[in-house]
Amino acid sequence: MLTQTSLSPHRSTAFQVTRSASRPSAAAQTLLDQIDFMGSPMTFARNAEIYGEKEPADYVYKVISGTVRTYKIFDDGRRQIGAFYFPGDLFGLEVGAEHQLSAEAIEKCVVLVVKRSALIALADRDTDIARWLWSFTAGELSRVQKHMLILIKSAEERVACFLLEMAGRLAMTDAVELPMSRQDIADYLGLTIETVSRTLSHLEAKAAIALPTSRRIELRNRKALHHLNS
Amino acid sequence: MLTQTSLSPHRSTAFQVTRSASRPSAAAQTLLDQIDFMGSPMTFARNAEIYGEKEPADYVYKVISGTVRTYKIFDDGRRQIGAFYFPGDLFGLEVGAEHQLSAEAIEKCVVLVVKRSALIALADRDTDIARWLWSFTAGELSRVQKHMLILIKSAEERVACFLLEMAGRLAMTDAVELPMSRQDIADYLGLTIETVSRTLSHLEAKAAIALPTSRRIELRNRKALHHLNS
DNA sequence: CGACCATTTGATATGGATCAAGCGATGTGG
DNA sequence: CCACATCGCTTGATCCATATCAAATGGTCG
Numbered sequence: 001m002l003t004q005t006s007l008s009p010h011r012s013t014a015f016q017v018t019r020s021a022s023r024p025s026a027a028a029q030t031l032l033d034q035i036d037f038m039g040s041p042m043t044f045a046r047n048a049e050i051y052g053e054k055e056p057a058d059y060v061y062k063v064i065s066g067t068v069r070t071y072k073i074f075d076d077g078r079r080q081i082g083a084f085y086f087p088g089d090l091f092g093l094e095v096g097a098e099h100q101l102s103a104e105a106i107e108k109c110v111v112l113v114v115k116r117s118a119l120i121a122l123a124d125r126d127t128d129i130a131r132w133l134w135s136f137t138a139g140e141l142s143r144v145q146k147h148m149l150i151l152i153k154s155a156e157e158r159v160a161c162f163l164l165e166m167a168g169r170l171a172m173t174d175a176v177e178l179p180m181s182r183q184d185i186a187d188y189l190g191l192t193i194e195t196v197s198r199t200l201s202h203l204e205a206k207a208a209i210a211l212p213t214s215r216r217i218e219l220r221n222r223k224a225l226h227h228l229n230s
Numbered sequence: 231m232l233t234q235t236s237l238s239p240h241r242s243t244a245f246q247v248t249r250s251a252s253r254p255s256a257a258a259q260t261l262l263d264q265i266d267f268m269g270s271p272m273t274f275a276r277n278a279e280i281y282g283e284k285e286p287a288d289y290v291y292k293v294i295s296g297t298v299r300t301y302k303i304f305d306d307g308r309r310q311i312g313a314f315y316f317p318g319d320l321f322g323l324e325v326g327a328e329h330q331l332s333a334e335a336i337e338k339c340v341v342l343v344v345k346r347s348a349l350i351a352l353a354d355r356d357t358d359i360a361r362w363l364w365s366f367t368a369g370e371l372s373r374v375q376k377h378m379l380i381l382i383k384s385a386e387e388r389v390a391c392f393l394l395e396m397a398g399r400l401a402m403t404d405a406v407e408l409p410m411s412r413q414d415i416a417d418y419l420g421l422t423i424e425t426v427s428r429t430l431s432h433l434e435a436k437a438a439i440a441l442p443t444s445r446r447i448e449l450r451n452r453k454a455l456h457h458l459n460s
Numbered sequence: 461c462g463a464c465c466a467t468t469t470g471a472t473a474t475g476g477a478t479c480a481a482g483c484g485a486t487g488t489g490g
Numbered sequence: 491c492c493a494c495a496t497c498g499c500t501t502g503a504t505c506c507a508t509a510t511c512a513a514a515t516g517g518t519c520g
Contacts, residue, residue, distance in 0.1 A: 072379065080382055082375065095368035100375060124357050134364040138325035141371040145312065145330060148378040149302065152310055152420040155476065182499065190382040195476055197500055214484095214499060385508065412467065425508060427468055444467060444517090 031119070031132045032090060035062050039112030044105035050092070053102045057094035059113050063087050066109025067179040070101040071187065081188040083143065084180065086170055093119075093136060106180050151190050158189040159199040160228035163209065167219055174219040182214075261349070261362045262320060265292050269342030274335035280322070283332045287324035289343050293317050296339025297409040300331040301417065311418040313373065314410065316400055323349075323366060336410050381420045388419040389429040390458035393439065397449055404449040412444075 039062060044050055050061065053072060061068075068085040082101045085091045092103060093116070123130040150161045162185060167176050178185075182193040189196065200217075203209045208225055210218040219225065269292060274280055280291065283302060291298075298315040312331045315321045322333060323346070353360040380391045392415060397406050408415075412423040419426065430447075433439045438455055440448040449455065 078382070080379055082378075095365050096372075100372060123360075127354050127360070130353075130357070130360045130364070134360070134367060135325050137364060137367045137371060141367060141374060142326075142330060144371060144374045144378060148312075148374060148381060149310055151378060151381040152308070192477060193499075194478080194501085198476090201500070422509060423467075424469085424510080428508095431468070 031122070031129055031136075032062070032088075034122075035060075035090070035112055035114050038118060039114040041110055042113050044109045044111065046105060046107050048105045048109075050103040050105060050109075050111065051099050053100065054098050056097060057092065057099045058116055059092065060090065060116050060119060061092040061103070062112040062114070063089050063091070064110040064112060066111075067106040068103055068109060068111070069106050069180065069184060069188075070103045072101050079187045080190070081184060083147075084166075084184075084188070090136065093133070095137065106184065155189075155191055155195050155199050156202070157228045158191060159185075159196060159203065160208075160225040162189055163203075163217060163219065164222070164225055166217075174222070176217045176219070178215045178217060261352070261359055261366075262292070262318075264352075265290075265320070265342060265344050268348060269344040271340055272343050274339045274341065276335060276337050278335045280333040280335060280339075280341065281329050283330065284328050286327060287322065287329045288346055289322065290320065290346050290349060291322045291333070292342040292344070293319050293321070294340040294342060296341075297336040298333055298339060298341070299336050299410065299414060299418075300333045302331050309417045310420070311414060313377075314396075314414075314418070320366065323363070325367065336414065385419075385421055385425050385429050386432070387458045388421060389415075389426060389433065390438075390455040392419055393433075393447060393449065394452070394455055396447075404452070406447045406449070408445045408447060 041064060044066075050068065051057075051059070063085050065087055068089075068091060070082040070085070070091065071079050072082065073079050083091070084106070092099060094100065119129070119133065123133050150158050153161070163176070166178060167174065170176060170179075180188075182196050185191075186193045186196045191199075200209070200211060203225075204211050206221075206224065208219075208221045210220055212218065271294060274296075280298065281287075281289070293315050295317055298319075298321060300312040300315070300321065301309050302312065303309050313321070314336070322329065324330065349359070349363065353363050380388050383391070393406070396408060397404065400406060400409075410418075412426050415421075416423045416426045421429075430439070430441060433455075434441050436451075436454065438449075438451045440450055442448065
């Protein structure tokens with residue numbers, strides 16, 4: 001499952017440098033940081049599958065570079081994107097035996113791959129680690145709950161929420177370089193690409209945003225966007 | 231927060247009988263069962279608030295009888311129901327300090343109330359308990375993910391999913407007595423009451439269900455309902 | 461019985477989907 | 491290096507599912 005579309009695991013020189021540091025104690029830092037010392041980097045090409053729905057969830061992943069989407073495809077061919085993951089984000093951690101969604105690289109990605117059993121073993125010895133794993137799942141729950149709430153809003157509100165979310169996660173300034181296509185955005189928001197495109201054009205007409213290129217979006221009036229949020 | 235619309239906590243004779251049994255070891259049963267020995271029963275009237283969004287999440291609840299809804303109200307007045315909880319279900323367990331949604335009794339309810347700190351204390355001493363708490367949150371995550379997926383479907387698919395879910399949770403047979411109103415169903419499915427009502431009528435016309443009364447629903451053709459599921 | 465509330469049903473409006481065409485950037489082969 | 495195919499995106503025209511507005515029906519409780 002890990003080999004189908006990806007390079008075999010190896011340690012890049014960049015990560016070897018990091019690994020040469022002395023290993024801190026379990027409680028001294030978050031598990032998210034510790035994974036840097038436990039994981040093997042793997043590279044995935046654009047659109048490569050990282051794992052598939054219902055495959056054994058034996059590994060957990062941390063994004064080093066690039067962007068990942070998790071999604072589900074329905075019988076009728078429609079796709080719902082569950083989440084986007086950016087550098088620093090952990091994904092693919094399940095409590096059950098199987099992945100609930102599929103995961104793909106949106107663009108060329110490097111991810112650290114860690115055996116889930118290794119994390120579980122740590123958690124059994126260290127209450128803080130166990131607590132952290134629980135918190136992580138609770139964070140995912142919270143995120144999905146928010147995502148669910150945007151699906152009952154109007155197209156304009158959904159797009160505004162999306163832009164604010166992306167700006168918050170991958171931009172320090174008001175300019176965002178989106179790594180995902182209009183189709184990805186549409187499938188994340190439960191809209192069509194035409195509606196996403198039209199809504200962005202409309203927000204630009206209202207001077208809430210600017211679109212220097214189709215992937216680059218500048219927030220010009222966050223207040224107007226937030227107002228759509230409710 | 232616990233007193234506003236409810237009786238003060240007390241132990242009913244029914245629970246005293248249960249409590250008189252010798253206490254099993256932590257690992258011998260699930261935490262869900264153990265809560266029966268730890269919790270104080272409280273009664274909530276129809277539509278009484280059990281807790282509000284953003285209130286401290288110091289207590290966890292287990293439904294003994296009745297039905298509970300969790301929900302969020304938006305600025306524009308719309309309400310989204312996050313979940314329905316039936317007898318035996320646990321709700322209100324948060325990892326963070328505050329409740330993310332509000333909770334209300336749909337009908338007169340008896341719930342067991344347990345201090346969250348008591349559960350956390352158990353989890354710190356018992357890895358199995360810690361694992362169970364994590365699994366519980368993961369189960370909620372899984373449920374919300376499924377719920378999110380139905381929000382992008384057509385009205386008929388949403389209603390069919392809802393009926394199958396309710397039948398699975400509160401009926402042994404094909405007849406379901408719904409505890410919630412059309413408005414509750416509509417707010418759970420992201421539809422209007424009119425659309426819910428019309429869709430039920432349509433499903434009845436197609437002989438997929440029967441509606442002896444507005445609250446009682448008989449599944450006459452599960453296959454047809456499942457087919458709408460996809 | 462009568463008031464009230466939940467539900468159903470009907471008529472119309474509308475937001476977003478669908479179908480269709482055009483546009484701009486990117487890349488490829490002649 | 492240019493002509494052309496391709497792909498992602500935008501824009502336009504029309505359609506349809508669901509919302510909205512409105513009224514009728516039915517069940518419940520004082």
